[in-house]
Amino acid sequence: MPTSQPNSQPDLDTALLRVLAYAAVFETALSMPDLRRYLECAVPNTFSCTLAQPSPSPQQQANIALKLQQARRYSRWISKLPGVRMIALTGSLAMENIAPESDIDFFIVTQRDRVWLTRLAVVALVRIAAFRNITLCPNYFLAEHQLPITRQNLYVAREIAQMVPLFGMQTYQQFRSANAWVFTYLPNAHGAPAKTQTWKIEAASQRLKGRIEALLSGRLGDKLEQWEMTRKIRKFRQQQRHLDESNFSAVRCKGHFELHQQHTLDAFETQLARLETNRTEILGQLHPSVAATPAVQAPA
Secondary structure (H helix, E strand, C coil), X not given: CCCCCCCCCCCHHHXXXXXXHXXXXXXXXXXXXXXXXXXXXXXXXXXXXXXXXXXXXXXXXXXXXXXXXXXXXXXXXXXXXXXXXXXXXEHHHHCCCCCCCCCEXXXXXXXXXXXXXXXXXXXXXXXXXXXXXXXXXXXXXXXXXXXXXXXXXXXXXXXXXXXXXEECHHHHHHHXXXXXXXXXXXXXXXXXXXXXXXXXXXXXXHHXXXXXXXXXXXXXXXXXXXXXXXXXXXXXXXXXXXXXXCEEECCEEECCCCCHHHHHHHHHHHHHHHHHCCHHHHHHHHCCECCCCCCEECCC
């Protein structure tokens, strides 16, 4: 199956079809840097090709800008919470393809041994945002000493390469280093996406954050962490039927309940098969070269 661990990189023509097929799953327009970043074969930075498509409408651009503004505003608040070491934007907004009703997805790295207390604090802020009709979805929490992701396939590689760090750039770099296997799938996906803008919290907020973390660093914090973890894992397992893509432990809270990964990979295979039927025509339009070119998108 093409989405399993690759034995070797595909040739350029196949890699082009694959990146277009993946974009078609999410109806995402690709800029040339994004196309180059997500190719599954190594290419130079000067690589480009030609397949011009209309830019997002003004309404779509306004919606993306609003969602990004909301994501950055609330992630600033989240960054001040005790236990938070890194925040990254994931999901459709990270690829700037989002509907007005879509969630704002976050990936969060936490202090060691405080995954569940950190999650509890973040969820409190999520509920505050909900009162303003803003849906935050922090669906993956990972402890800072357990950064390697064990499930390795194209979907996970794309999620890691697409995530946009908002806070904790040093931890982000450590996370990418701990998951260097991503380059097996995406050899051009070095560093953070070009749209990345990170910040550091103010000194006063950092001092307060440190004091709360110190207060919860001993036996009291350990007991509260264990209580919250036990309570939530029991609740998740009672409420959710599909736990194949979820993972709950002392070092991880991955609340992916809708089999999104498998649905995405299945849709990717369908789109790839569709493009393969017009392989010669599509590749004939691309004209790979080193010239600058407009945005590209998978053919409809």
